[in-house]
Amino acid sequence: TPVIGVLALQGDVREHLVALAEADAQARPVRRAEELAELDGLVIPGGESTTMSKLALIFGVMEPLRQRVREGMPVYGTCAGMIMLADKILDGRDDQETVGGIDMVVRRNAFGRQNESFEYGVDFRGLEDGGPVHGVFIRAPWVESVGEGVEVLAQLDTGTEADHIVAVRQNNLLATSFHPELTGDHRVHGYFVDMVRTARHGG
Numbered sequence: 001t002p003v004i005g006v007l008a009l010q011g012d013v014r015e016h017l018v019a020l021a022e023a024d025a026q027a028r029p030v031r032r033a034e035e036l037a038e039l040d041g042l043v044i045p046g047g048e049s050t051t052m053s054k055l056a057l058i059f060g061v062m063e064p065l066r067q068r069v070r071e072g073m074p075v076y077g078t079c080a081g082m083i084m085l086a087d088k089i090l091d092g093r094d095d096q097e098t099v100g101g102i103d104m105v106v107r108r109n110a111f112g113r114q115n116e117s118f119e120y121g122v123d124f125r126g127l128e129d130g131g132p133v134h135g136v137f138i139r140a141p142w143v144e145s146v147g148e149g150v151e152v153l154a155q156l157d158t159g160t161e162a163d164h165i166v167a168v169r170q171n172n173l174l175a176t177s178f179h180p181e182l183t184g185d186h187r188v189h190g191y192f193v194d195m196v197r198t199a200r201h202g203g
């Protein structure tokens with residue numbers, strides 16, 4: 001059983017622990033750099049990326065996290081976690097650092113006031129069985145652009161200007177604008193657990 005940590009500096013940690021357990025992973029909260037070494041994979045939860053970033057620097061986990069990402073540890077970021085995995089962000093705080101790793105530009109709080117929070121069925125590449133994934137968006141970012149190595153897994157199709165990329169993968173890194181951990185549908189967590197299993201077995 002793969003051991004998957006949830007970065008527990010700030011955000012919806014508990015919901016991810018439950019979703020991962022239901023997707024057959026051994027899930028645990030992690031706060032300290034030393035704990036990263038024991039993990040097969042990591043989830044960076046939703047929350048507030050500016051706070052998470054600041055705490056990651058204060059607790060000394062930012063650089064060790066970057067190191068683990070460079071070494072190829074699978075990481076899944078939801079919402080604020082997606083922002084943390086972006087190489088470049090728009091509308092971030094001036095001093096806001098990210099872990100980075102995915103060659104994409106992500107816009108924070110992108111959907112605007114009238115769309116602060118909404119739910120929408122998302123067609124997710126590779127998870128067609130079972131229909132669209134139930135997407136819960138809360139002050140969510142969207143992906144403004146991606147580099148060549150990035151696979152687009154989902155894009156909104158609402159017929160409005162909200163139609164942007166909302167799920168991506170680059171090698172062992174996965175990110176979604178929305179929060180599957182807040183729904184009973186744990187297919188995206190299952191997808192990530194499969195990524196972790198594959199990476200573990202040298203795939």
Ligand code: GLN
Binds near residue numbers: 079
């Ligand atoms: N708006 C938050 C941020 O910028 C993300 C919101 C969320 O994670 N639900 O970090």
